[in-house]
Amino acid sequence: MRLLxxxxxxxxxxxxxAALPGAALGALAREVLSPRAARLLIVTDANVAPHYLAGVExxxxxxxxxxxALVLPPGETSKSMGTIEAILDAAxxxxxxxxxxxxxxxxxxIGDLTGFAASIYQxxxxxxxxxxxxxxxxxxxxxxxxxxxxxxxxxxxxTFWQPRAVLASLATLxxxxxxxVRCGLAEAVKHGFLxxxxxxxAMEADAxxxxxxxxxxxxxxxxxxxxxxxxxVAGDEREDPDAVDGGRAILNFGHTFGHAYERLxxxxxxxxxxxxxxxxxVAARLSERVGGASPGLEAEVTRVLARFxxxxxxxxxxxxxxxxxxxxxxxxxxxxxGDQDGVRFVLLxxxxxxxxxxxxxxxxxxxxxxxxxARGLATRDGAP
Ligand SMILES: NC(=O)c1ccc[n+]([C@@H]2O[C@H](COP(=O)([O-])OP(=O)(O)OC[C@H]3O[C@@H](n4cnc5c(N)ncnc54)[C@H](O)[C@@H]3O)[C@@H](O)[C@H]2O)c1
Ligand SMILES: [Zn+2]
Numbered sequence: 001m002r003l004l005x006x007x008x009x010x011x012x013x014x015x016x017x018a019a020l021p022g023a024a025l026g027a028l029a030r031e032v033l034s035p036r037a038a039r040l041l042i043v044t045d046a047n048v049a050p051h052y053l054a055g056v057e058x059x060x061x062x063x064x065x066x067x068x069a070l071v072l073p074p075g076e077t078s079k080s081m082g083t084i085e086a087i088l089d090a091a092x093x094x095x096x097x098x099x100x101x102x103x104x105x106x107x108x109x110i111g112d113l114t115g116f117a118a119s120i121y122q123x124x125x126x127x128x129x130x131x132x133x134x135x136x137x138x139x140x141x142x143x144x145x146x147x148x149x150x151x152x153x154x155x156x157x158x159t160f161w162q163p164r165a166v167l168a169s170l171a172t173l174x175x176x177x178x179x180x181v182r183c184g185l186a187e188a189v190k191h192g193f194l195x196x197x198x199x200x201x202a203m204e205a206d207a208x209x210x211x212x213x214x215x216x217x218x219x220x221x222x223x224x225x226x227x228x229x230x231x232x233v234a235g236d237e238r239e240d241p242d243a244v245d246g247g248r249a250i251l252n253f254g255h256t257f258g259h260a261y262e263r264l265x266x267x268x269x270x271x272x273x274x275x276x277x278x279x280x281x282v283a284a285r286l287s288e289r290v291g292g293a294s295p296g297l298e299a300e301v302t303r304v305l306a307r308f309x310x311x312x313x314x315x316x317x318x319x320x321x322x323x324x325x326x327x328x329x330x331x332x333x334x335x336x337x338g339d340q341d342g343v344r345f346v347l348l349x350x351x352x353x354x355x356x357x358x359x360x361x362x363x364x365x366x367x368x369x370x371x372x373x374a375r376g377l378a379t380r381d382g383a384p
Contacts, residue, residue, distance in 0.1 A: 001223055005142060005230040007162060007237060014142060014166040014226050018215040021052060021105070021130050021169040022059030030063045032165045033126055034099040040067045041091050043114040044105040045074040048132050051175050056105055056130065067103075068094035072110070076267055079109055079148045081157070087117035101126035101164065107133035107180075108140035112158070115146030119161030129163040132172040134184025135273060138191065138225035141166045143233040143248075153336060154259070154267075160238050168222060170215045181213065183273030185308045188221055190280060191228045193301060194253050197351040199224045200304055207307055246346065246356030252337065253346040253354060254280030257314075260331035264320035270311070277310035278319065282368070283346060285314075289367040290359065291347035300351065321368075329365050 001016040012032070017024050029040070040060055044053055049071045060067050070090040072078050091102065104114035104127060111129050118127035131141035147158020173181065185203075192199035202220065203210060209217035229251070236247030243249065258279030261270060270278075284301040287293040305312035314321060321328030337344050342360035349355050 003226050006234045010162045012165050016168050016219055018170050020055050020171045021167055022055040025167050026059035026063035028165050028167055033101050036099040039096050039100045040065045040103055041094050041096055042067055042069040042103045042105055045072045045110055047074045048106045081148055083113055084117050088121055091121050098122050098125055103128045105130045108136045111136050111141050112146050115161050116158055119159040126164040129166045131168050134173055134181055135187055137168040137222050138184055139187045142226055142229045170218055173213050182309050183271040186273030186277045186310050188225050189304055190253055191225045194250055194354050195228045249356050250346055250354040254283050256332055256335050257282040260328055263331045274311050277305045278314050281312055282314050286367055287347040293348055329361055
């Protein structure tokens with residue numbers, strides 16, 4: 001299956017396949033790269049390489065490309081400027097010229113790193129995204145955001161650099177740990193909540209097959225997510241901070257508090273998707289309490305997350321903010337879309353209809369407080 005991200009001169013195809021990324025990638029590289037492209041640097045990580053690197057190398061070699069591979073340590077800690085230098089060094093060592101390209105073979109970490117390195121190597125060369133996590137296939141490989149983390153926060157340094165093509169092989173998901181699969185499903189339902197209630201219905205109807213990663217069930221879901229993301233990105237490629245309709249910022253649904261949970265729990269305690277899942281419940285509650293959404297939205301969001309085995313109770317014991325709201329609000333204040341007084345927050349008017357609105361932290365705390373206060377009381381009453 002093939003989709004298109006419509007970005008004028010930077011338009012590019014997203015190819016979804018049930019096969020492993022070998023021959024299909026070779027053919028796609030020949031199609032989208034410069035006719036003079038000869039050398040490719042494949043960037044991947046140590047979890048992905050043993051499964052898929054040889055196939056990718058063979059597929060590219062069959063089309064006459066000379067490849068070199070850089071295998072990075074897996075995980076978020078690799079998203080640093082030091083790693084960018086290592087990728088650039090490897091590109092120089094492999095003598096990549098401006099007509100050549102980098103290939104990102106891995107999850108969102110590899111995609112963000114490789115995209116960033118490609119965007120600055122000799123002022124920018126082509127990059128092909130070959131996402132191997134569900135999160136990367138439904139979200140991060142599309143849209144051209146690249147970057148690394150800084151001591152001050154995640155993804156604070158980076159560029160917009162669209163790939164020349166995306167090849168999403170659903171076959172690679174078979175080796176993905178179940179928790180990482182659910183992490184991707186959280187971003188997939190996010191797309192549904194934001195833009196397409198029909199996607200939610202379809203996902204629920206086929207939940208077992210989707211959780212079992214059956215390509216026939218998963219392909220239409222990944223495709224729908226890519227279409228949604230592509231449409232949002234086409235309307236606001238570089239996330240204009242003044243976009244009137246919220247633009248690309250709507251993709252941040254659930255992320256203000258999601259990032260706060262990640263900060264409070266320490267990165268890695270919850271996956272990003274798990275943190276965003278609970279963040280979406282908080283956002284749904286705020287949508288009802290200050291955004292004018294009808295009662296029932298939060299219950300609906302909660303039910304869908306539960307169906308896919310995702311955490312969905314912001315007030316469960318042990319969740320930051322469940323007993324005292326202040327530390328959670330404090331952590332949310334660190335959000336890069338906010339400041340000391342408030343934040344541009346993504347609310348839902350109803351399922352499929354997002355709205356970005358500036359809310360003050362005081363307003364947010366007030367809207368969430370009764371619930372947490374009630375819970376505090378219950379805990380005290382129930383205490384021995
Ligand atoms: N650029 C964007 O628009 C965007 C959007 C969302 C998230 N992100 C970024 O994406 C990153 C998260 O992405 P992720 O969840 O893919 O994380 P990840 O790249 O760390 O991958 C998760 C884990 O799965 C392993 N893995 C990857 N593919 C595998 C496979 N097929 N089989 C077995 N193991 C495999 C990885 O080695 C890693 O341990 C974050 O850094 C986030 O900031 C970027
Ligand atoms: Zn996310």
